[in-house]
């Protein structure tokens with residue numbers, strides 16, 4: 001071996017030893033703080049199974065939870081990064097609500113200096129988040145959802161036509177992957193209500209919008225790695241200047257929004273969509289919470305309420321609406337249909353309720369019809385218990401302080417994680433947790449349970465801003481489909497869904513293939 005090679009080999013060995021020593025020390029973080037912890041390994045911490053693609057991040061968090069369910073919290077690591085996993089519902093309540101001020105960040109990737117998309121409501125923290133949340137909240141009020149309802153109805157016409165034509169063409173019965181169909185339907189809705197653009201995904205499964213949606217959620221290595229790092233490895237993203245989304249997705253949305261903004265401003269176009277409201281905010285106004293109406297200048301509170309949105313900020317917000325709004329609702333729709341296909345007695349009750357409500361409202365599907373479906377809503381809630389579209393929540397300690405109700409001192413910047421999927425299936429809160437039973441969500445049953453063991457939309461001031469819109473979308477899809485067809489499992493579909501170990505949002509490995517049979521009229 002030449003002296004140069006010997007030198008290089010020594011340097012590499014030295015570097016490896018230094019990295020190993022760093023990890024060994026970093027991984028004693030919780031031990032040094034006397035926090036109960038699950039023993040980590042170098043270099044993946046407690047998430048080796050996730051990094052190696054064997055168990056998704058929420059599946060691994062659930063596994064850590066059930067190994068330590070008697071502990072109110074445990075110290076874990078993603079790579080060398082400490083992550084405090086909370087189990088006790090009282091501590092979770094304090095963090096999400098009462099002590100929110102000190103835990104208002106998500107601790108996820110946020111760096112607009114090289115990744116402007118990261119400057120979105122989901123990722124922001126502190127006063128900037130609060131200011132943006134105040135500005136955007138009226139966009140999701142009941143009045144605004146009623147205002148957008150016609151757009152949602154228009155999209156459901158395409159879904160209805162697709163189903164009616166397909167059953168007719170196939171002699172009254174046919175097979176469809178409802179996961180894909182629900183994704184196309186929710187892509188149409190969200191692109192209309194967010195951008196005022198007809199994505200045409202119902203008619204054209206290869207539409208640009210649908211392709212972009214697939215690109216952001218497909219279970220490939222690139223997407224999985226970006227998602228994992230976005231949530232758990234913000235520092236690594238920043239260090240290597242990795243963007244949250246592939247460059248072509250970024251470019252597609254940025255170009256589209258700037259063209260739309262320029263066109264609407266030049267032609268004074270007003271549309272019933274979120275972009276319209278964001279353009280108003282860009283031009284210095286606030287928006288009234290109830291309906292389209294004129295800008296509500298009386299709401300100005302004198303300080304930051306009058307700060308204008310920039311075009312980049314608009315892009316970040318509409319993109320996060322698209323992202324947060326389409327996969328969550330389509331996942332919920334398709335898993336609800338899957339469970340109803342498995343349990344015909346529950347399906348019958350949902351259909352009977354839909355029929356009765358349609359009769360009561362003269363066959364019209366308007367906002368009031370959709371809000372008059374309590375049993376269907378309970379079925380949806382039960383679906384989100386078993387398959388929470390956002391299966392964990394994160395928060396960040398914004399100051400050095402105690403973990404609520406304990407004497408554990410948290411450093412500023414400590415990441416906290418709430419394993420929603422695990423809480424939703426813990427037998428101490430949910431007897432027979434695997435059983436699909438909408439009656440878990442009667443008013444009495446809900447009152448009897450700790451509210452923090454069911455968190456499909458999160459809780460506290462950062463609760464999902466699109467919750468009402470999301471539920472309207474899911475109910476609209478169910479009404480449109482089940483008023484026309486019944487559903488049953490297609491041959492070969494497993495009775496217990498196998499969930500992909502590569503995705504953060506629960507994705508069934510076998511898809512959601514169902515048989516749709518035209519209902520006798």
Ligand code: HEM
Pocket residue numbers: 121122123133320321322324325326328329332384389390393394455456457458459460461462463464465466467469470471
């Ligand atoms: C079934 C449908 C949906 C589910 C299950 C869902 C779930 C969630 C969850 C769990 C959070 C985090 C809450 C927390 O940290 O406490 C969240 C945040 C958020 N969601 Fe949703 N979501 C849904 C639909 C939507 C829709 C339709 C939109 C918009 C079009 C939307 C936009 C957002 C945004 C912008 C945030 C960030 C809020 C903030 O940080 O202030 N979501 N969602």
